[in-house]
Amino acid sequence: MNVSPLGISAATLDGVVPTQRCPVNSGQLLAACRLAWEQGGHLTALWLSDDRDRQRGFTLRVLLRDGDGFTMLELALPDERSHFPDLSPIFPAAARMQRAAFDLMGVACDADDQRPWTWQAAWPIDQFPLRRDFDASKSWEPGQEDYAFVRVAGDGVHEIPVGPVHAGIIEPGHFRFQVVGEKVLRLEERLGYTHKGVEKRFESMGVHDAHRLAGRISGDSTVTYAWAYAQAAEAIARCAVPARALWLRALMLERERVANHLGDLGYLGNDGGFAFGLAQFSRLKEDWLRVNASVFAHRFMMDAVVPGGVACDIDDTQAQAMRAQTAALAKEVKVLQDIYDDHAGLQDRIRVCGEVSGELAVKLGLVGLAARGSGVADDLRCDFPAAPYDALPVRAVAHPGGDVAARVAVRFDEIFESLRLIDGLLTSMPDGAVRIELPELPAFRLAIGAIEGWRGPVVIALETGSGGSIRRCHPHDPSWQNWPLLEYAVIGNIVPDFPLINKSFNLSYSGHDL
């Protein structure tokens, strides 16, 4: 995005995805966001940092993405009494990010909705954990908040509260349905239950060690997060990672994508009343995870991606075994895809269910897998291909349907594409080292790591302090953008279809609540 017509200066920021860094005032912030919106860009992340120790007050950072890469707008806020403009009229996805930013940092946004988002009375409302003068050793008895849900009134309207402890084996969150009969008039989400202080925890760790924490922000995306984190750390260190390490990272990333898609396809069949699908796909997933365990010493490949490379290597026998498994899996999945496609009962459940039109997806900033199910073909691997994806181009997948069936179709297509990539990665794997020592890290440097995980783009904004410490680390999960869309996707559907629609998005609670 060219920001110079707005009188904004831009500097290049180190990173794999082209990124420009632009100091702005509030007027310029709004103008740049409007310009980005008009040019088809969208909001990727928004966070605050406490720079009062460096006599710079607080800093608001707004990360936008368009066809040219990232634009990071930086607004200086002199003190805690400052406030920043509401970006949600331009980017609706900003609303919850702004509320969460206030809960953790105590700098307010001018938005109408001043309800807390991450905060649920675990600490006093006038204390802000991410401020540098917050006493991290202090703790309080958890209290109870009285959250102002929006109610729908009228004859026959009633309310169904669900969660945080759900009926299935899933993460905790609260859903408030307003219904007439079985029809959903409105769904309001209340998240934040799994907030466990991840960002504050990062600040007590060194850059070299914190990949373990990054890999546990959302366990189902451990490779994605660890790679995004490592990418940011490597950009700060300005070091080049050995090619073999990048190939192995991509191999693990695609294996993670396949594993999660296999699991989801099983559960989508099950939630559609087709238990056969769960039995079959969970079997395939188990076979897949067992190979992970034998090759990478961990079923989910946790702690395999480290700053400077990877902590594992593969030999020819393992590569051959993985190629054989890839070919066999492609055949198995094809058989199951045909069965899913031909099964009238399942198709009846998943078609025209939980629809999100392409127009709504763009307007509200849907990202990742869910966006591709509404015909929006954004994918970091295709849009900004970095090694090894520059040598092995990814075919973008998109289905315009916008319903559960489209999100099922995207998963099938992405499995086949990932299997093709895995085969390509294994046959073109360069020789050489898999890890280098990260050089000494300069203080007060910031970089963005961004990786297209199975759920969508995961972003890590990492800022160093002195002596290899972490000054600030803000992880951003694609679920931030997609949770609000789930509220739209269920409108007009019946309550029993909610689990199916929810599963078709399969969003992260932990990655969102931090």
Place this chain on the structure above:
Amino acid sequence: MLHILKQIAKTGLRTETAPTADETMVVATRLQREIVRALGRALAIRQVDAGSCNGCELEIHALSNPYYNIEGLGIRFVASPRHADMLLVTGPVSRHMAIALKRTYDATPDPKLVVAVGECGCNGGVFGESYASLGRVANVIPVDVEIPGCPPTPTALLRGILAAITSYAPPTPRIEPTATAGALDDASEFSDPPVDAKIAGAP
């Protein structure tokens, strides 16, 4: 329909022999006797994610796949704590989940077992204790069995769950004192029967 039957026949039975109970995971033995006396091994589990990264949930899901086939052992996951004999709790317990976890515990009828899952459930893990996290599950509700691992494998989970219900021989004659060995014998029935050729060739 034909394709489905064919696929089922081709897949065959994949269930493996269940692992043995791992008694080293037992941290408290207050209730096993009562539970086993009342239920044998027909156990109902309510899983509670009290703030995990969702890694443990992936492995708890895997318990229901055809390889581990936890239902084949008589163990079911249920939708309500009121139907449960055991709470399977992943951590760390976030402060925002503390009240919900305590209420879930209170809603579970006595006698009940609590199994803490994962490094975070056992000791707070990489998240530790903080303004937002209470750390290990035992900091919030009484725990009987702790299953370490990040995340614990399905086999480790089974060993811990079985330890909770079989580590003490029940005092009543209804279940033989060799309950642990019995569990293994039962499970081995599932492990290797051949594919039914009649189904495979069915029209």
